[in-house]
Amino acid sequence: MSVSGVEGEERSDFSAAESKQIRQRSLRLLGSLVRPLRARVILTMTVVIVSTAAQVAGPALIAFGIDRGLPALVDRDWVPLAFAVAAYLVSGVVGATLIAWYTVLTARISQAILFDLRKRVFLHTQRLSLEFHENYTSGRIIARQTSDLDAIRELLDSGINQLVQGALYMLFIAIAMFSLDWVSGLVLFGALVPLAILTRWFQKRSQKSFRETRTASAQLIVQFVETMTGIRAVKAFRKEKRNEMEFGGLVESYRVSNSRVIQLFAIFDPGLVLIGNVTLAVILLVGGLRVAGDGLAIGVLLATLLYTRQFFAPAQEMAMFYNSYQSAAAALEKISGVLEELPGVPDPTTPIDLFQAQGRVSFDDVEFAYKADRVILPRFDLELPAGQTIALVGSTGAGKSTLAKLISRFYDPSHGTISLDGIDLRQLHPKDLRRAIVMVTQEAYLFSGTVADNIALGKPDATRDEIVRAAQAVGAHEFIELLPGGYDTEVNKRGGRVSAGQRQLLSFARAFIADPVVLILDEATASLDIPSERLVQEGLQTLLADRTAIIIAHRLSTVAIADRVLVMEHGIIVEDGTPRDLIAGTGRFAQLHAAWRESLV
C-alpha cells in the first residue's frame, strides 16, 4: 500500500519507512512555509535570546546580592547591593519588554504561516479534479482547513513560544550552572539522560494516537457537514435518531483517541516533574555536603538550587509544547498529503494562448471512463463547427452530461483528444479555456451572498448595469425586483432563499454574463415553468446566434432552435442530423419526438 497523497490517510499503523516518508513530506512543507519568513524568524530569535538571557541573569544577581552585597553592607558598603538591585531591575524590564515584543513577533510569523498554508490548501483543492473531490468528500477538506489548521495554530501560537524560550532557558541555565559550580552542572547534565529517554518514549507512543485523533476528527466533520447539508431529507425521512447513533459513535471514537493521547501525557508530565525533583535533591546533597565541608558559598548553593528549579519549570511547558507539536505534526501530515495530490486534470506546463477563440470543438478518437473498468463513452469522433447550435438528447444516464463535462474539461478523456479550434484542451491556457467555454451544470448551485454576487461570478468585474441586463435577458429581472432587497438580497446557503426555477434562472444569467464562445447548457431549464422556459428560449435564439452551443434537454422544445441534433444512447451517438431530417425519418429521434409531442397534451 502506498502512502503518497491522501492514500492510506485513515490508517495509523504506518511502517517505519512509511512514517519516515510522511514525516519528510511534512517537514518539506514546513520548510517551504518558513523559508520566506527567514528574516523575521532571525529577528524573533535574537529578541528571544536577549530576553531569555536577561531573565536568566536573575538568580545569579540574587546570589551576588546575598554573597557579596550582604557582607559589604555589613561594612557599610552599599555599592555591590545597589549594583545587584539595579542590574536586576534593568534585566527585568528588558526581559519583560522583549518578551512582550516577542509575543507579537511570533504571532505575526505564525499567522503568516497559517495564512500561507490556508491559501495553499484552498488553491490546491480548487485545482484538484472532480474525481478527487468525489472520493475525498467535502467534509475531509473542511476538516483539513479547520480542525487540522487549528492544531497547527495551537502549536505556532503557544508551542513555538514555549519551545524556543524553554530550550534557551535550559541552555542558559546550564551555562550559568557550569560557571557557578561545575559539579552541580554535571549533575544537571546527568539528568538529561532520563529526560531524553522519557521524551523519546512519549514521541513514539503519541505519534500513532495523534494520527488517530486527526482521522477521527475528520470523520466527525464529514458526518456533521453531510447532515447539515441534507437537513431537509434528514427530517423528512426521520433520520435524526439514526444519525445521533452514528454521530455519537464518531464522537466517542474521537473522545477515546483523544483521551489515549492525554493518558500518555499524564505519564510524561509527572515523569518530568519527578526527574526535576530528584535532580534538585541530588544537587542539594552534593552542594550541601560541600558547603558544610568548606569550599562552597551558601549563595552559590542557593543559586544552583533556584536554577535547577527553573531548569525544570520550562520543561513542563516544553512537554506541553511537545504535545501540541505531535498533534500539529499529525495534522501537517494530513495536509501535506492533500497538497501532494497531483491534479488529475493538470494545468498545461507550456500553455498555448487562444485570445480569440472561434468555437470549433472536435473530439478525436475519444474514449472516456470515470472508473477504468466501466467505459461510459466508447471511442468516437465528433466535430462541432463554430457557431452551431447543437441539441444533445437521449435517455437518462446515456452520457450527455459526461460529454459536456469533457468539453469543459472537468475530466480528461481516457483516450484521444478533445480540442478547441484545433488546440488540445490539455494544452490550452486554463484562462482562455474558461473564458471560451462555459457550462451551466445540471445542479444549479448558488453561493451564499447576494443575487448580484451570484450573477457576477460569471464576470467578476461586471457593473450593476451589466448584471441587470443579464438578468433581464434570461427573464430573471422581474422576480429579482420583487425580492426584499432586489439584487442585494442574500440568497442564503445554496440559494435556499429562492425557488428551484429561480435558481436556474440565476445560474443561467451567470453564464450569460460570462459571454463565452462555447456555451453548454445541461438541463438548464428543467425546473422552469413553461412560460419562463419559453422566454429563455426566445432569449437563446439571439444569444446563441454567433456562438457554439450545446444544449442538453429532455424537453424537446429546445430542439426547435437547434441547427443539429445528436441523439445519444449508452454513450454512443446514434443519430446526428438536422432536426427536420431526423423528425421526418423513422429513427430514435423521430420516436422520441412523437412521444414528446404526445406528452404535451
Next chain:
Amino acid sequence: MPEISTPPRASKRASTFASIRRLYPYMKPAMPRIYLGTVTALAAGVVALLIPQVLRGLVDGPLQSGDAQQIWPAFAIVLGLGIVEAVMVYLRRMLVLTPGTHVEARMRNALYEKLQVLPVSFHDRWPSGQLLSRAVSDLNLIRRWVSFGLVLLVVNVLTIVVGFVFLLNISWVLGVLFMVCSIPLWIYGFVFENKYSTVARRSQDQAGDLATTVEESVHGIRVLKAFGRGKHALNNFANQADVLRGTEIEKARAIAGIWLWLLLVPDVTFALCLLGGVWLAVDGQISVGDLVAFFATATVLRFPVESIGFLLSMTFDTRTATDRFFEVIDSRNSIVDPVEPLTVADPRGRLVLHDVHFRYQDSPAHVPDLVNGVDLAIEPGETMALVGLTGSGKSTITALTTRLYDVTGGSITVDGVDVRELRLTELRSLIAMAFEDATLFSASVRDNVLLGRPDGTEADLAEAIDIAQASFVYDLPEGLDTRVGEEGLSLSGGQRQRLALARAVAAKPSVLVLDDPLSALDVDTEALVEAALRRVLASTTALIVAHRPSTVMLADRVALLQDGRVTAIGTHSELLESSEHYRFVISSLEDEEQREREEVGS
C-alpha cells in the same frame, strides 16, 4: 424578538463567570473528579512550596554549623517531597483529563442533537461554517479548559495565596512588600478581560465564516470550475483569511500586554525584595536562611503567576466558545412535538389544507402572504397535481405538509388531525417527500433508498427501485452496495432523481408528496415511471408538483396555484378549457405548433 435570527455577532456582556457557569450541567458528572483533581493539584503546589522551607532550615542549621551529617535527612525530605509532588501531578492528570473529554463529547452530541431538531428556517439562516466551528473548534477549547485550564487557574491562584502566607511567615515585611507590588497585576487582569474577550469573540466568528467559505468552495466546485473562478474564490478567501489574521494579531497584542505586566511586576518585586531582604539581614531582623527560603519560595511562585496570563486568555476563549455554543442551544424551536400528541389510528391519507397562510420571516410587511389562504382537500387515494408559475410557492406548500415550516395561519390536517397535533416522527412517516433537488447521502444505494424505512426488506427495496425505474443501480460496480458519492453526484441527474423517488416510495407512506419528480427524465423513462407510479398512486394519496403536462397526467385532479391561492381545481382538460391562467402556465402546444409551422413554412 424574532424566533430565530442569524448568528449573533457580539453577545450581550454577561459576566465571564455567569457565561461559564452554564457549562455546569455538562460538567456535573465530572465534578467529583475535578474537585479531587483540584485537591491533588493543590497538594502538588503546597509540596513544591515546602521544599524551600527545608532549605531554610538547612541553611540556618547544619550549613551554618558545618555539620555534614545533617545534610542527609534534609536530602531525604526534599527527595520525598519531590516524589510526592510528581505523584500528585500524575493523579491530577489522571483524574481531570478524561472527564474533560466526556464533557466535550456530551456537549458535542447535545449540539448535534439540537441542530437536527432545529427547524429548516434556522438552517436557512445560519451559515454552515458557523455551525461547524461551534461543533469542532469551540468544543475543543472548552475541553482543554475543563481538563486543564479550570483546575490550574483555581490551583495557581490558591498556590499564590498559600505562597504569600509562606512568604509572610518567613518575613512579614518582605511578604507585604511582595503583596503590595503585585496589586497592578490584579488591576491589569480586569482591563485585560475587556480587551481580550471582544477580540476573542471576533476571531471565533471569523474562523466560522472562513469555514463557510471553504465549505462552499468545495460544494460549489463544479460552478467554480465551470467558470474558471478558482482564483477569484481564492481572493475572496484570502481576504477573509487576512482579516482573521489581523484579528489574531490583535489578540496576540492583548496577550503581549498582559505578559509584559506578568513578567515585569515580579521582576521589580524581586529587585525590591533583594534590596529590602539584604538590608533586613544586615540589620539582623532575618537570617540568611530566611532570605534563601524567601527567594526560593518566590521563585516557586513565579510559574503560577506567569501562567495566570495564558490561563486567563484560555478562560476568556472558553467563555466566548460557551456563549457561541449556547446561542445554538438556546435557539427557540417552535416546530416540536405537541405536549399531548394525537395519533392517526387508521391512516387513510386524507390531506386537507384549510385556509393555509404562510410567509417567510424576512418578507417585508407590505407584501401579502406567499401562501395566502389555500384551501385544498385531497381525498384518500386521490392524486392531486399542484401547478403554478416558478416562485408561486409550490415547494413551500409541500414543505408545510410535513412541518419543515409551520403554517402562519390556517391548518393542515391528515385524516382530520392537525399536523401540529401529531408527533413529528409519526407525521413524517405518514407523509413521505421527494424534493426537487435529490439530496442523496454518501451512503450505499440501499441505505439511500431505505432511508425512510430502515427495517425494509429486500423485496421492499426491489419494489421501490422497480417503481422508480431505477434498475440501473444493479449495473453499478457494486450493485445496491455502491456508494453514490457525496450528494449522489457520481450519478447522472436522472438517476439521482429516480433514487430520490424510490426513496419516497419505499417509505410506504399514506401520503406521497412529490416535488417535480420527473423533471430530469427523458420522455421514455418518464412514461415508464409514470406507468409504474400509477400502481402506487392508485392506493396512495399524493400531492405532485408539476411543471409539464406529462407530469400532470399522473393526477386525478389539478390545483392551480396563483397569487398564493388555489384559483381553480379540476381535471387537466377541464382546466384547459376553463382557466386562462392554466393554459398559460401549462400549455406549450399551440405555441410549439405555431413555431414549427413557421419553420416548415420558411
